[in-house]
Amino acid sequence: MTRTAQSPIHPLYAAMTTTVFEAMSGLARTLGAINLGQGFPDGEDPPELIAVAARALTERSNQYPPMAGLAELRSAVCDFYRRRQGLDFADEQVVVTSGATEAIAVCLLGLVSPGDEVIVFQPAYDAYAPMIRRAGGIPVSVMLQAPDWRYRREDIAAAITSRTRLLVLNDPHNPVGKAASEAELAMLAALCVEHDLIAVCDEVWEEVRFDGVVHRSLMAWPGMANRAVKLGSAGKLFGLTGWKTGWLCAPADLAPALARVHQFLTYTTPPALQWAVAAGLALPDAWFAARDAGWSASRDRLKRGLERAGYVVLPNAATWFLCVDLAASGIGLGDAAFAERAIREAGVASIPISALGEGPVPNHIVRFCFTKPDPILDEAVERLAAFRAGLPA
Numbered sequence: 001m002t003r004t005a006q007s008p009i010h011p012l013y014a015a016m017t018t019t020v021f022e023a024m025s026g027l028a029r030t031l032g033a034i035n036l037g038q039g040f041p042d043g044e045d046p047p048e049l050i051a052v053a054a055r056a057l058t059e060r061s062n063q064y065p066p067m068a069g070l071a072e073l074r075s076a077v078c079d080f081y082r083r084r085q086g087l088d089f090a091d092e093q094v095v096v097t098s099g100a101t102e103a104i105a106v107c108l109l110g111l112v113s114p115g116d117e118v119i120v121f122q123p124a125y126d127a128y129a130p131m132i133r134r135a136g137g138i139p140v141s142v143m144l145q146a147p148d149w150r151y152r153r154e155d156i157a158a159a160i161t162s163r164t165r166l167l168v169l170n171d172p173h174n175p176v177g178k179a180a181s182e183a184e185l186a187m188l189a190a191l192c193v194e195h196d197l198i199a200v201c202d203e204v205w206e207e208v209r210f211d212g213v214v215h216r217s218l219m220a221w222p223g224m225a226n227r228a229v230k231l232g233s234a235g236k237l238f239g240l241t242g243w244k245t246g247w248l249c250a251p252a253d254l255a256p257a258l259a260r261v262h263q264f265l266t267y268t269t270p271p272a273l274q275w276a277v278a279a280g281l282a283l284p285d286a287w288f289a290a291r292d293a294g295w296s297a298s299r300d301r302l303k304r305g306l307e308r309a310g311y312v313v314l315p316n317a318a319t320w321f322l323c324v325d326l327a328a329s330g331i332g333l334g335d336a337a338f339a340e341r342a343i344r345e346a347g348v349a350s351i352p353i354s355a356l357g358e359g360p361v362p363n364h365i366v367r368f369c370f371t372k373p374d375p376i377l378d379e380a381v382e383r384l385a386a387f388r389a390g391l392p393a
């Protein structure tokens with residue numbers, strides 16, 4: 001790409017469209033539609049955390065916290081992962097970031113050099129590929145296929161070259177709601193070790209799992225502790241997406257260098273939110289179980305409603321999202337056309353999967369976010385049922 005005379009903007013951004021999340025949420029606001037597009041819970045925010053943040057704003061500090069994060073939060077992240085995932089990090093391995101999206105940028109800017117190839121599984125969260133390119137790297141797509149979205153060793157091995165440096169693994173996976181199996185994780189770890197790859201493990205959905213599916217980090221597999229960076233998000237853990245508070249946990253020799261990338265992106269993250277997240281991470285397991293039960297009930301409610309309305313819902317083990325297979329539902333519309341018509345005609349926003357990813361990503365699947373109060377889910381289902389009835393087969 002070369003710079004054009006017309007625009008001072010880097011060609012990557014000059015050619016880019018606004019993210020589908022922002023576009024859909026903007027349209028939902030304009031049209032007054034129910035927003036099951038962008039992933040965020042809609043309901044009561046956890047009062048325990050709000051109270052700590054509010055007190056911290058009035059009674060503690062509103063000045064720069066330490067660059068890599070408040071000591072209280074770095075240590076709370078370590079305690080949380082020790083307790084819930086059996087992982088052992090030292091506080092110095094944790095860098096607090098302004099959301100996991102910043103942590104992704106930190107990893108890609110810090111670990112990718114010009115010409116490096118980076119394996120990205122498609123469909124994919126839309127921030128990965130542009131950031132890899134801005135770092136001078138080359139995203140190399142490996143396609144996952146519905147309905148099981150399996151990580152296939154032969155496909156990954158075929159995509160690895162002598163220039164492959166990194167692999168980005170989003171597990172559990174947004175948008176498809178899959179959690180990698182132990183066999184898949186073992187295979188991915190073995191490939192990373194064999195080809196000397198670093199894994200950027202975007203695990204922001206680690207705590208949003210259903211039906212007893214246990215989260216295992218790729219970082220826990222043999223040989224991975226020194227070659228993986230694990231990313232987490234308070235937005236997802238506590239349903240507080242606007243707080244934009246996340247973190248990365250890196251091998252001890254990489255963490256200080258990654259902190260130096262962060263220092264020239266956002267430098268720090270608001271301290272009141274960091275104190276509140278530290279308090280949240282210390283909540284008892286029963287608190288997390290109750291939160292899981294609430295999300296699980298919402299998932300079941302939307303699934304039942306969509307199925308009654310004639311939509312085929314794909315299996316989902318994790319995340320706040322359910323995917324509907326339009327083709328299997330007998331709906332003769334592509335996902336982008338469906339999403340566009342559903343928001344305008346039914347007043348319900350969704351996310352077309354083809355907007356997330358590059359290459360031959362399926363274009364017959366739409367994603368709905370279910371972390372909403374029951375009356376909103378019921379109203380959305382009613383609207384989608386009436387809309388469905390009027391669609392071409």
Ligand code: GLN
Pocket residue numbers: 019021022037038039040174
């Ligand atoms: N992770 C959120 C989702 O998948 C969106 C994040 C964003 O809007 N940047 O819906």
